[in-house]
Amino acid sequence: MQSGRVCIVGGGASGLVCAHILALDYNFEPTIFEQNAFIGGQWHYDPDATVGTSAVYRDIRVYTKWSVMQFTDFPDPNSGTKSHISCTEMEEYLIAYVKQYHLHKYILLNTKVQSIDESFTVTYATRLDSSQQEQQLPVRPHQILLKKSDDYAIYSEKFDAICVANGHNSEVFIPEDIPGLHSCERTFPILHSKTYRRPEDFKDQCVIVVGGSHSGIDIAGELAPVAKQVVLSMKEDNKMFDLVISLLRRGQKQLCTDFLTTTFSFAPAIERIDRDTVYFKDKTQIKPDCLILATGYKYSIPFLQGNLRVDGREKHRYVYPLYKHMFHVNYPNGTLAFINIPSGVAAFPFAEVQSHFIARVLRGEVQLPSRDVMMSEVDNPLLPQNPKYHFLNMIDYVRTLLEMMKESDKNYNYIFTIDDERRVHKIIKE
Numbered sequence: 154m155q156s157g158r159v160c161i162v163g164g165g166a167s168g169l170v171c172a173h174i175l176a177l178d179y180n181f182e183p184t185i186f187e188q189n190a191f192i193g194g195q196w197h198y199d200p201d202a203t204v205g206t207s208a209v210y211r212d213i214r215v216y217t218k219w220s221v222m223q224f225t226d227f228p229d230p231n232s233g234t235k236s237h238i239s240c241t242e243m244e245e246y247l248i249a250y251v252k253q254y255h256l257h258k259y260i261l262l263n264t265k266v267q268s269i270d271e272s273f274t275v276t277y278a279t280r281l282d283s284s285q286q287e288q289q290l291p292v293r294p295h296q297i298l299l300k301k302s303d304d305y306a307i308y309s310e311k312f313d314a315i316c317v318a319n320g321h322n323s324e325v326f327i328p329e330d331i332p333g334l335h336s337c338e339r340t341f342p343i344l345h346s347k348t349y350r351r352p353e354d355f356k357d358q359c360v361i362v363v364g365g366s367h368s369g370i371d372i373a374g375e376l377a378p379v380a381k382q383v384v385l386s387m388k389e390d391n392k393m394f395d396l397v398i399s400l401l402r403r404g405q406k407q408l409c410t411d412f413l414t415t416t417f418s419f420a421p422a423i424e425r426i427d428r429d430t431v432y433f434k435d436k437t438q439i440k441p442d443c444l445i446l447a448t449g450y451k452y453s454i455p456f457l458q459g460n461l462r463v464d465g466r467e468k469h470r471y472v473y474p475l476y477k478h479m480f481h482v483n484y485p486n487g488t489l490a491f492i493n494i495p496s497g498v499a500a501f502p503f504a505e506v507q508s509h510f511i512a513r514v515l516r517g518e519v520q521l522p523s524r525d526v527m528m529s530e531v532d533n534p535l536l537p538q539n540p541k542y543h544f545l546n547m548i549d550y551v552r553t554l555l556e557m558m559k560e561s562d563k564n565y566n567y568i569f570t571i572d573d574e575r576r577v578h579k580i581i582k583e
Contacts, residue, residue: 154515157313158295160275161185162266162456165194166247167318167493167504170224172259173250174505175316178565179512184312185256186277188265192251195322196243202348208322208450209240210350212375216367216400218574221499225569225579227253237403271459273312273488278305314488314515315461317454318504321494322347324453326470327446328363333426340429341440346372346447357381358442361431363423365391369447370409371401377412384439385409386420449540452494461489471542476527477554478543479507480514485521487514498547502577506569510554518561547575 159175161168164187175181189206191197199207214237215222223229227250235242251257263280270276281304293310300307325345333339346368352375360380362373365387373385387394401408409417421434432438452472454463460483464473472494474482481489490511493504513519521527536542551571562568570578 154313154517156180157182157515158311159183159314159316159515160266160269160273160310160312161316161318162269163187163194163318163320164189164192164260164262165318165320166196166501167320168194168316169247169251169256170501170505171316171318171492171508171511172256173254174508175512176259177254178509179516181314181512181515183259183316184310185260186264186266186275187260187262190263192260192262193244193247194320196240196247198240198244200350202350206320206323208347210346210372210375212352212406213240213371214238214406215240215243216397216403217499221575222501224250224501224505225577237405266456267307268456268458269315269461271461273315274309275312275315276307276309278307280305314490316490316492316508316511317457318492319454321452321496322450324451325446326449326451328448331423331426336426336428338428339426341443343444343446346445347450349445352376352379355380355443359439360384361386361420361423361439361441361444362447363444364447364449365397366393366447366449367397367400368449369445370394370397371406372445372447373417374401374407374409374411377409377415377417378407380416382439383409383412383417384420384441385417386423386433388422454491463491470540471538474528474531476521476531478545478550479511480521480527482524482527482531485524485527487511487521490514495543495545495547495550497544498550499575499577502575503547503551506551506554506571506577509569510558513558513561518564519558547571548573551577 159181161171161183164185168185172183172185175183189204195207195209197207198209216237219235219238229246264277266275266277268276296308296310298306298308325347349372355376356379358380359382360376361384362369363386369385373383376383398408424432424434429440430438431441451470457463475491476482478494479490480487492507493500514521548571555569566582568580570580
């Protein structure tokens with residue numbers, strides 16, 4: 154299709170750049186459905202942890218270099234003075250991006266997608282202000298009003314294509330293999346890192362942090378100066394610790410290891426929890442005041458119906474069946490796409506390249522293989538089907554997409570490249 158109406162689920166960075174590219178570069182008509190009253194997705198700091206889609210804590214820093222994270226056509230003029238920025242600075246950047254490219258006209262705030270069926274009919278609910286409900290009702294030529302109350306209106310609307318950009322830091326992953334974790338006899342609170350906000354909330358407490366990846370190590374580092382005792386529980390085969398410590402050091406974060414002789418210590422995986430005591434696999438035990446699970450998230454895409462459904466593969470936490478981590482194999486014309494599913498990438502420019510690729514597939518300028526060929530790649534027995542399935546080498550992945558777009562580059566006055574530091578460059582042809 155040379156143009157068409159595209160539903161984008163999610164108003165975070167991925168949805169915003171997708172709408173910008175589809176509308177301004179490829180003449181599509183995008184609509185972003187954002188369930189919150191704000192754009193920015195994960196980068197909106199919610200101090201009370203009441204917004205279910207926001208997981209950032211007050212002092213978090215983006216450990217990817219800021220010069221790597223920016224969109225190619227919206228550089229931060231102050232990026233030379235910044236290295237690893239805060240969530241507030243990230244949100245301000247996205248708000249400025251929306252303003253620069255007049256993206257508000259494509260965004261429906263306070264609007265949650267309830268379902269999308271095989272005809273690409275989207276059913277969505279818009280929250281209303283009861284004092285201004287008539288003004289709150291959007292006027293859209295293709296929508297059908299299904300139900301209305303003082304608090305919300307439910308509509309249906311048909312689209313030509315769907316882009317899922319709802320992120321993957323909302324549905325928490327809680328391990329099921331720790332005996333006693335869910336016991337009603339447990340005497341201390343357990344929370345997930347998603348609701349952690351400030352270290353001072355744990356002043357003079359004994360806290361166990363479970364998880365040896367970025368959030369677990371960073372949170373332990375924030376707690377160590379103020380808590381009575383911090384114990385970081387990690388699996389024995391953890392390979393992330395040294396990498397994360399290096400990233401945090403470059404981001405000038407205070408490190409948990411600075412307190413090894415005072416308040417901070419390591420422990421192996423938890424063997425069991427019994428009332429007021431946590432027992433570890435090395436037979437040591439601690440009576441904590443609190444336990445924080447920094448155990449990550451699950452992919453959650455509940456609104457897709459019928460043949461559109463994806464398998465969340467909850468045990469191994471990856472999305473199936475996606476070709477190139479992006480296209481549902483049942484739609485070889487690219488009309489059901491997913492943006493920024495992978496981890497281990499510089500999310501903003503990664504979503505930008507993916508959005509260009511999706512647009513060219515929709516326009517027929519890049520051809521996807523047949524369903525059978527795509528499925529054979531997805532089911533390749535050499536690919537480890539595990540939680541690292543979507544953890545990518547961004548450079549190799551982006552270069553593969555750019556090679557697949559190479560023939561279609563003749564239709565445009567620019568090309569993309571990626572350097573060895575993961576910076577994506579948009580180069581105007583001479």
